Amino acid sequence: MLRYSSHVEIRLPNIQHNINRIREFYAPKATIIAMIKGQGYGNGLAPVGGYLHESCDIHHFGVATLGEAHHLLQSCPSIDAKGNHVFVCSDTEILNPAMQSAYEEQNRKAASGAGAQLWPILGTRGAVEHFCAQRRTTFADTPLCVKLNTGMNRLGLPRAELEALVPLLRASGGVDLLLQHFSISGAVGHPACASQYECFQRAKAFLRDAGVAVRATSASNSGAIEQGLGVEETYVRPGIMLYGPSSLDPATMTPGLRPWDGKACGFFYTKVLHRHVVRAGEHVGYGVRDNQAREDMVVVVVPTGYADGFSRFYKGMPVCVSPALPRGADEDLANLQGQIMGRVFGNVNMDMAAIAVVPSEVGRDIETLLREIRPETTVLLWGQDIGAKATAVNTIPYELMCGLTERIPRVYVQ
Secondary structure, three states, rough: OOOOOOOEEEHHHHHHHHHHHHHHHOOOOOOEEEEEEEHHHHHHHHHHHHHHHHHHHOOOOEEEEEEHHHHHHHHOOOOOOOOOOOEEEEEOOOHHHHHHHHHHHHHHHHHOOOOOOOEEOOHHHHHHHHHHOOOOOOOOOOOEEEEOOOOOEEEEEEEHHHHHHHHHHHHHHEEEEEEOOOOOOOOOOOOOHHHHHHHHHHHHHHHHHHOEEEEOOEEEEHHHHHHHHOOOOEEEEEOHHHHHOOOOOOHHHHOOOOOOOOOOEEEEEEOOEEEEEOOOEEEEEOOOOEOOOOEEEEEEEEEHHHHHHOHHHHOEEEOOOOOOOOOOOOOOOHHHHHOOOEEEEEOOOOOOOEEOOHHHOOOOOOHHHHHOOOOOOEEEEOOOOHHHHHHHOOOOOHHHHHHOOOOOOOOEEE
């Protein structure tokens, strides 16, 4: 245990709430591939994966790397069982001779009914050609998954390469999974989304007409699921929405679109280490640039810094320094009426950050603030309001969640 007063409380039932919402209202016909890459979006790969499987009836998991897949299977024996599937979405190691046996061994075990199946997502022509060349040997028990580039321009086969690979795909028995990734699904109704999905549909029809069997498909990430785009395919791949935040830009919301009512699962608590008065003209922390007080204010020091993953770029983030609600309470912006709000001020350093509380902004004088802000008080850096916190520092919730280091304990609440 590297910390005692600072931790992230992971409320696992909130993940189940989010899964239930997806199943009931957003993608009732599709099978969920639960994305748990990046250590379960910072919430813990094994605890989140185990909970999803054992409490949420999830049998399909998406990770970024082969190493994450191995860690998941080794850490969660219940997942490494017949009927479960782990999709390796980017760093598959499929072209690494030293790692090919990992697929061969795991999928031979899966074929015998003794383990979960690994699905490498192949996003380059070279990877597809290499895989198909060993389709009847090393990869005899491994599904053939092909990713298309429909406009993301990251990994994925462009149409010309897909056409060139038709004879090979046909000879290999077809495609077990064809998928793509939306690049602008956070913007409701953006024409690029419709264009990408139409490109995906044309590719499916092309393969069908060319005699290449396509047994399963997947198109939708979180933003697309929220929009109802691509949810008729075999699989949907919710990521950030599993953990609470919406992917959609509120400015693009349209009438009739169901707003995402996800519950945040991660609540980041720390404490008031110290509070004191800084006079106008004085500086706070390192440097003498944009860390000068414009008026007398109270500075609240919290023991959280960039060694914890609380970045120097979080300067200006709003923080409530009133005592946090009791653990387990649904703490959100509506609960902040009358609470004392400050903002991250000056340079966050390795172990501490300063929160400036300005009397003219909060409607309280210095004496009142010193009386109401007490050392050792537990405060909440983010929770249900993580989307607003991310927007305030020009980033996304994923980065806040995944940025927290192992020095911050994760405490799991069932």
